[in-house]
Structure formats: structure tokens, C-alpha cells
Amino acid sequence: MTDRDTPEQTRKPTAPAKQESLLANLLINIIIPALILAKLSGDDWLGTKWAIVVALAFPLLYGLRDFLKTGRANFFSGLGIISILLTGGISLMELDAKYIAIKEAAIPALLGFATIVSLRTRWPLVKTFLYNDKVLDTEKIASRLAENNSVSAFEQTLKQASWMVAASFFLSSVLNYFLAMLILTSPPGTEAFNAELGKMTALSYPVIVLPSMIVLILAMVFLFRRIGKLTGLKLEEIMAAHHR
Template sequence: MSESNTPEQNSQPASATPPKQESLLANLLINIAIPALILAKLSGDDWLGTKWAIVVALAFPLLYGLRDFLQNGKANFFSGLGVVSILLTGGISLMELDAKYIAMKEAAIPALLGIATVVSLRTRWPLVKTFLYNDKVLDTDKIAAKLEDNNNLGAFELTLKQASWMVAASFFLSSVLNYVLAKVILTSPPGSEAFNAELGKMTALSYPVIVVPSMIVLILAMVFLFRRIGKLTGLKLEDIMAAHHR
């Protein structure tokens, strides 16, 4: 991003901001609100029925994820993971398996992301660079040059490790909250109208109960990383941000 020419930089903020806002609203509606309403209100025999309600409800986030893939023209690991999660939820529900498997699935996916974040520290591509330290948000070239000038590359690697553990903690927190939420809410027999209503309730509560606490931890990790970069480089926040974020 930092290598784009000036006209592109000048036009990017105006064109990039609206899609981000629209995407946030679309995510909330398509991934949470609409599926929750369908499961809660249309699962009766007078409407879609229990199985078709699950199919229709999960079709919204599934098709939204596929649309995102087609628009971007490339696979996104996290979007792909979301699609897999949706398919697993649908499969478990339609096969009327015990609700404990949904709880296990809900816990397993963020837990695997947390483990992957920690394990990636031993590779050349730590995931913290995908989440927080990347050239879409930060001017990584300028930061790297300043770190080298100040002989702080080693200290920065330690900072990345600490931030990685904070990012992993957000995933582990999400894993625990996912499991508890599923175990507490999913109490009715699978395949019943009551079970679908509970699945809709779990979907609706996932944002305030799971996403918000996890995002708070992630934001704290971001603040920690940005402050440490400022101390190690001597640069102000506006100086380390990528050009299109200034």
C-alpha cells in the first residue's frame, strides 16, 4: 500500500471508507440478525419447518462468504474458515446430532486459531503480522528502517511475540465463551422447533457475548503494539500509519 502513487493514495480514502461501513452493516445483518430471525420465527411447521429453516438461515452467511470470495478473486483464510464453520453447524443440526457437537465445534475453531497464532511464532510468517502488523495499516518499511537505525530490531521481535500472545488470548477467550454459550443455550432436542429457536438465540447473542470481549482484547493488543513501536522508533502514531490511514 505504501508503494502506491499519489493519485491512488488521494482517491483511496474516499472510495475505501463507504465499502467498509457497508460491509460492517452487511456482516451484522447477514451473519447474525437474519439467520437468528429465521431460526427463531420461521421454524414452525406453518412456515419453513425445522430443517428448511436451518438451510435457509445458514444460506445467508454461506452465500455472503462465497460472494466475498468471488468479488476479491482470491481465497481468504478466515472467510473460508467461516464457511466451514457454517457447513459444520448445518450438518450437525440437519443430522440431528447431540448439541454437544455444536458446542465442541464452536470452541474448536477459535481455539485452533489461537494455537496457530502461537505456533506461527516459530515460523517466518507469524500471524500477528496478518492481524496487526501489516502494510495495510502501518508503514512497515519506515518502521523497519527506524528500528534498524535505533538498533531495536531484537526488542521489536520480542514485542511481536508479546502481541502474538495477546492475539492468541483473544481467540482462547472466544473459544471458552463459544463453548459456554452453546452449552447454556442449546438444551432442546436437535430437530425440534425449540432447538432452532435456541440456535437463533445463540447466533444473536454471539456478537455481544463473544465478539465484543474478544475485540476488546484484540484492541488492547493493537494499542500495546502501536505504543511499543512508537517507543522503539521514536515516531509518532501518525508517522507510523500507512499513507491511506493518515
């Protein structure tokens, strides 16, 4: 190392965290479970109960793998695991399908209420979803907001974005409930019920996830535009370094 070299100059750049494959997520959490429930629930294959166990094992083990890989508990992964266990428990105990519909609606609704309630705390959930240092250069934004005396205006923007995020969860809650009630019409414990559970899983992405994602994207666009106006920074200037 020469006299002009500094630790910052000689330090090797940190490789960005490897992103999970969207295809792997879709296969393990939606496509494979749906196919198992629809095609392998007959007595000649796994049977109704074992088909549920095997189908739900894929997203359950995938969530546990994420926990073991990162070495820390993820609130949303944990919530997903609880949802899977509840679906499996309700199905295996052959309870009325309305309980699955209630469960499907309850979890996103709770997230929506939590997003709103968190506005009264020091850690609003909108910062987890949209305004975080994995996506944005929060230090630069905070510095420029202070220079422009726009901190209070930005806090109001965060509140508005929080309501938009909450709206995406409430939309998901309503769609989840009606999708479950519409599709799950056969008696639990039957091959037909498993096929319907698989169909509901398969339809969850286009019917529920996509509309909710559209609302989240609108919230993100709103937040980014407001940050640009309040700070005077361009989009590429507010993004975190690994997103540029």
C-alpha cells in the same frame, strides 16, 4: 505533460479499497439468520430443516461472494464457511448439541494455537492481524528500527502481542463453548432447538465478539505504543497513508 512533470506527479491516486459495511455484516451473518431460526422454524412456515438451510445460506453466500469479488481465497472467510457448513450438518443430522458446542470452541482454539505456533515460522500470524501494510507504514517502521538497533526488541514485542492475540482466541473458545451448552438444551430437529440456535447466533456478538475485540484492541494499543518507543515516531507517522 511538462518537463517538470513526472510519472509519479501525473499518476492519479489509487482509490482506497471499499470497506464492507458493518451493518451489512451484522444483518447477513447474525441478525437475519437469528430471526429466521427463531420465527420461521414452525411447520406453518419453513419447518425446522429448511429454516436451518435458509438461515445458514445467508452467511455462506456472503462468504462465497467475498471470494468471487476478491478473486482469491481468504483463510478466515474459508474457516467461517467451514464453520457454517459444520453447524448446518450437525443440526440437519440432528446430532447432540454438544457437538455444536465442541465445534464452536474448536475453531477459535485452533486459531489461538496457530497464532502461537506461527511464531516459530517466518510468517507469524500477528503480522496478519495487527502488523501489516494495510494498517501501518511497515517500511518506515522497519527502517527506523534498523537505525535505532531495535530490531530484536521489536521481535520480542511481536511475540508478546502474539500471545495477547492468542488469548483473545482462547477467550472466544471458552465463551463459545459455554454459550452453546447453556442455550442449546432442546432436542435437535425441533422448533425449540432452532429457536435456541437463533438465540445463540444473536448473542454471539455481545457475549463473544465484543470481549474478544477488547483483548485485540489492547494488543493493538500495546503494539503501537511499543513501536512508538522503539522508533521515536508518533502514531500518525506509523500509520499507513490511507489511515491518516
